[in-house]
Amino acid sequence: MIAVRSRGSRALVALGLMAVFLVAFPFVMPLIGGDVSLATRVLVLGLFGLGVDLIFGFTGLLSFGQAAFFGTGAVVTAYLLREHLVPNTLVGLALGTVAAAIAGIVVGSQSLRQVGVYFAMLTIAFSQLFFFLENAPLKAFTGGESGLPNVPRAAIPLGFTTLDFSSALGTYAFIAIFFFLSYMLMRRIIASPYGAVLGAILENPERAAAVGHDVLRYKLIAFTIAAAYAGLAGGLLGVFQGFVGPDAFSIDQSGQIIVMTVIGGAGTLVGPLVGAFIWLFLQSSLQSVDALAGVWKLILGIVFVLLITGFRRGVVGGIITFLRRRKKPLEADIATDAA
Amino acid sequence: MAILEARGVTKRYGGLVAVDNVSLDVEPNTITALIGPNGAGKTTFFRMLAGEIPPTQGEITFKGQRITNLNVTRVSQLGIAKSYQVTQIFPKLTVEQNITIPALAARRGPFRVDIFRAIGKVDGLKPLVQRVLGQMGLTSRAHARADDLSYGEKRRLEIAIALATEPELLLLDEPAAGMGAEETHDTVALIKQLREHVTIVIVEHDMDVIFGLADRIMVLQDGKTIALGSPAEIRGNARVQEAYLGGIE
Secondary structure: OOOOOOHHHHHHHHHHHHHHHHHHHHHHHHHHOOOHHHHHHHHHHHHHHHHHHHHHHOOOOOOOOOHHHHHHHHHHHHHHHHOOOOOOHHHHHHHHHHHHHHHHHHHHHHHOOOOHHHHHHHHHHHHHHHHHHHHOOOHHHHOHHHOEOOOOOOEEEOOOOEEEOOOHHHHHHHHHHHHHHHHHHHHHHHHOHHHHHHHHHHHOHHHHHHOOOOHHHHHHHHHHHHHHHHHHHHHHHHHHHOOEOHHHHOHHHHHHHHHHHHHHOOOOOOHHHHHHHHHHHHHHHHHOOHHHOOOHHHHHHHHHHHHHHHOOOHHHHHHHHHHHHHOOHHHHHHOOOOO | OOOEEEEEEEEEEOOEEEEEEEEEEEOOOOEEEEEOOOOOOHHHHHHHHOOOOOOOEEEEEEOOEEOOOOOHHHHHHHOEEEEOOOOOOOOOOEHHHHHHHHHHHHHHOOOOOOOOOOHHHOOOHHHHHHHHHHHOOOHHHOOOEHHHOOHHHHHHHHHHHHHOOOOOEEEEEOOOOOOOHHHHHHHHHHHHHHOOOOEEEEEOOOHHHHHHHOOEEEEEEOOEEEEEEOHHHHHHOHHHHHHHHHHHO
16 A cells, blocks of 8 residues: 555655756756756746646647747847846846736637637737747847847846856756746646636536636636746746747747647646657757768657657656556546646 | 526527427426427527527526526526536546536636635535535545446436536436436435425436426427426326327326
C-alpha cells in the first residue's frame, strides 16, 4: 500500500521538485551538450506553454493564434524598456503582460462563441492580423521586419543599489523566478473551483452549461489568463535575447508552442516545459552535427511523429500512466486529481 | 399554487407543429408524467421547460417568473434541472467530481473567478455532494471514474448530476431507459424518495414506472394534449386507450 498523502503535501512536493529542478537545470545543461542560454529559452517557452496548457489541456480550446499575445507582450515590454519609459524591468514586464491580456480579451470575446475548428480558424485569422499590424502600420514602434534591437537586460534599481541580472546565469535566475511563481499560480488556478469548472468544460461543455455554469465567461477568462502568460513569456524573451523580431508573432511560433505542449503532455502543467526542452535540445544538437546540415529538420519531424504516436498523452502523460498502472486501480482513481 | 405553469406552448419547425398549444400546471412536491407515442412532442415540450429551446408561441413561468426567454444556464440557476435520456456525464472525472461540478454551480452561482480558493472551502459544498451521493446510492462508488461505472450506475449518476444543482423542479427524461427489471425497480424507489425534496416531471415509456410513480399524467399525441388527470382517470380514459395504451389493460 502506498500512503495516501493529502492534497496540500502533494502540492508542496511538486513545488519542491520544481524548485530543485530549476536550480539544477543550468548546471546540468552543459553536461549534456547544452548551455545556460538554451536552458533559459526552455523556461521562456515553458512559461508560454503553461498558458497554452490551461486553455488546451485543461479547457479543450485549441488556439493556433497564441503568438499574437507572445508577440504583443514582447514588443510592448521591449519598446518600453528601450525607450526608458519605465523605471525598471519589472514594470516593463507588467505592462507587456497587461497589454497581452487586453489583446486576449478582445480576441477571445470575438472568437470564443465559435467552437472546434471554427474557433481555431478565427484564432489564426486574428494572429495574422496582429502579424500584419506589427509589420506595417505599427512599424514605428515595433521596428517592423528588422525588429527591436538593444533591449536592456534585466535590472531593478533599488535606490541604494541596482539588482543586476545581466550575466547569462543572472538572466536565467531572473526568468526562473518568474517561471516558478507562474507555475505555482497555475497550480492554484487548476486546483480552485474555477479550475474544476474548466475541467467540466473540457469533458462536456453542454452539460457544464446545463447545470448552471456560464461557459462562455469561464472560457474567456481562461483565454485571457493564457494570453497574459504568453505576454509575460514574450516580455522575458526580449529581456533574455536583447532583441525582439517579427518571428515572435509568426504562425510558426503559434504552431510550435502547440506541438511542444502536445509532445510534453497537455493537461499536466510540466508537459510544455518537457516539450520545450525536447524540441530545443534536439534542434540545437541536430543542428550542430555537420553531416546532418541539410536534413536536421526532417529528422526532428520524424522524432516528433514517433513521440506523438508512441505517447498519446505526451511524454509526461505517458510517464504518469505508467506509474499508475503499477498501483492498484482504486488508488489510481484516488490520485486522479492535479498532476 | 403551481410551481410551474405552461400556457398555450407551441413549437413549430417550418410546417411541422411539434407541440401544439399545450398547457400544464405542476403543483409543488408532486410527480407529473408525460406520456405519448413516439413523435408525440414529449421531448420537445421537455426541452422548452429546461430552456434548451424557446417556444414559438406561449409562455412558461417558474415560481411566477417567465423563463421562455432565458437560456439553459439561467433556467438551471433559477432551480430547474434536467437529466437526459442519453447519459451526459463527465466521463474522465470521478463520480464525486461529477457531482461536485453541478454543486459548484448551485453554491457559487453561474460565474466566479475564485482562483485562490480551495474547492473544499466552498460553503456547503461537501455536505451537498455527500447527500446527493447517498440519495442516488453512489457513495461506495464516489472515487470510481465515471467511465468505469456500470450502465445502471451511469444512469443514476445522470440523475445525481441534475440533483446536485439543488433544483426545485427536476425534469427526468426516461430515467429507466435501457434498464433491466431489477434496476428499473430500484430507480423507481429512488425517485419516490426524491418527491419529498423536489417537484418532478418525468417522461417515460415504461408504463410500470409511470403508474408506480405519477400523481398526475398528461398524455400527448401529435403535439396535442389528449388527456390530463390522475393515473386512475388515465387508465379509464377511452380516448387514451384507443390512441396509445391499446392492449395494456
